[in-house]
Structure formats: structure tokens, C-alpha cells
Amino acid sequence: MYDNQRKRKMKKYILFALISLCFWGCSEDEIKPYHGGQYLYFSQLKEFGDEDFEVSFNNYPTSNAIIVKIGLGLIGKPFSIDTPYKVSVVAEDESEDKIKNADQKNYRLPDNPMFKAGLSNDTLEVMLLKTEDLKENVKLCLKLLPNEYFEGSIPEYEQIKIIFNNIISKPLWWTNDVTKLYLGTYSRKKYEEFVKCTNISETAICIDIQVLHCSKQCNG
Numbered sequence: 001m002y003d004n005q006r007k008r009k010m011k012k013y014i015l016f017a018l019i020s021l022c023f024w025g026c027s028e029d030e031i032k033p034y035h036g037g038q039y040l041y042f043s044q045l046k047e048f049g050d051e052d053f054e055v056s057f058n059n060y061p062t063s064n065a066i067i068v069k070i071g072l073g074l075i076g077k078p079f080s081i082d083t084p085y086k087v088s089v090v091a092e093d094e095s096e097d098k099i100k101n102a103d104q105k106n107y108r109l110p111d112n113p114m115f116k117a118g119l120s121n122d123t124l125e126v127m128l129l130k131t132e133d134l135k136e137n138v139k140l141c142l143k144l145l146p147n148e149y150f151e152g153s154i155p156e157y158e159q160i161k162i163i164f165n166n167i168i169s170k171p172l173w174w175t176n177d178v179t180k181l182y183l184g185t186y187s188r189k190k191y192e193e194f195v196k197c198t199n200i201s202e203t204a205i206c207i208d209i210q211v212l213h214c215s216k217q218c219n220g
Contacts (some may be wrong), residue, residue: 053161
């Protein structure tokens with residue numbers, strides 16, 4: 001199983017390297033820059049693989065919205081002005097993983113997402129919205145699409161999935177040691193008051209998918 005995972009990762013890196021090389025022509029005397037079109041991809045997928053990213057409103061009990069920051073990468077010459085790109089919600093087959101696609105009331109995408117001028121990396125911000133009926137995991141699948149400015153994406157890195165919920169439960173960090181030494185027996189009210197006292201009480205908070213992944217690795 002480990003060898004298969006390594007092979008899949010190697011295939012992704014090889015594919016990315018070959019595509020990158022296509023944008024540079026070389027001779028014995030010089031390296032000539034590529035002058036073709038620009039391609040956009042989800043940089044998190046290149047760095048961390050095709051793992052799903054999970055978010056729970058349970059960890060942010062006083063927030064009604066979470067802004068998820070998703071890294072984007074550009075292949076080709078950076079633009080001289082802010083440039084619009086296209087991202088779409090994809091309805092995945094729910095029978096495969098038994099997770100429903102998120103309702104439109106539970107997320108909000110930028111109306112006109114723009115890739116900033118002069119940059120090779122940027123961020124897509126997606127707002128997740130809490131509702132009372134969000135009692136089980138739902139998934140939001142996003143895909144980068146071509147438009148008049150971007151010729152497309154890299155197949156391995158063009159689609160990303162966020163799984164989120166509002167399942168109320170004791171946070172993982174509230175361990176027996178926390179109970180004995182610091183906060184005492186867990187209750188939902190105590191948890192919410194603790195969050196307010198530590199100044200995590202905004203209506204909307206921002207989290208970075210990269211931070212989510214690193215946190216998951218450290219705790220896993």
C-alpha cells in the first residue's frame with residue numbers, strides 16, 4: 001500500500017515537471033522563456049496530494065461563517081493587471097463516499113474571483129455558512145475551468161474537495177489532562193465561554209487549508 005502511494009505521488013510530480021518543461025525552450029547558449037498561455041492549479045494539491053480537507057464548525061462555536069483560504073498557483077508569465085479566473089462547483093456522485101453535496105445555502109464563492117497582478121501564487125477565499133440542519137458531513141467540490149485568460153489547469157490539480165459539518169461534540173484537545181488541570185468537566189456552555197474569553201468570537205473567521213493540513217499531520 002505504501003509503495004502504491006509513493007508511485008501515485010511520483011506520477012504526479014513527473015507530470016507536473018513535464019508540463020513545466022513544456023513552457024521553456026532551450027538551446028546550447030541560452031534558456032528561452034515560454035511565451036504561451038497561462039495555466040492555473042490548486043497549489044495545495046501539488047504540495048499535499050489529493051487528500052480531502054475537513055472543517056467543523058464545532059471548533060468555532062461562536063462563528064456563523066468560516067472563510068477557507070485555498071492556495072492557487074500560476075504556470076506562465078504573471079499578469080500585469082488583476083485577471084479574472086473561473087471556478088465552478090462540481091456535483092460529485094454521493095453513492096461513492098456516502099457524503100452529500102453541500103447545499104448552496106451553506107457556501108458562498110466570490111462573484112468575480114481575480115488572480116492578482118504580478119504574482120505566481122494567490123488565494124481563493126470560500127465562505128462556509130453554518131445552519132442548524134448541518135448535522136452531518138457535506139462536501140464542496142471546486143474545479144478550475146478555462147476562460148479567455150487561462151487556457152486551463154493541470155488535470156491532477158484542477159479539482160479540490162472540502163468536507164465540513166456542524167456536528168456538536170467535545171473538541172479533541174479537551175483531554176483528561178485539560179479536564180483535571182485546567183478547565184474541569186466539559187460542557188457546551190463552558191466551551192463557548194472559553195472561546196469568547198480567548199477572543200475567538202468573530203462572526204466570520206479565516207482558516208488556511210495549508211494550516212489545516214499541517215495541524216492534522218501533527219495531531220494524527
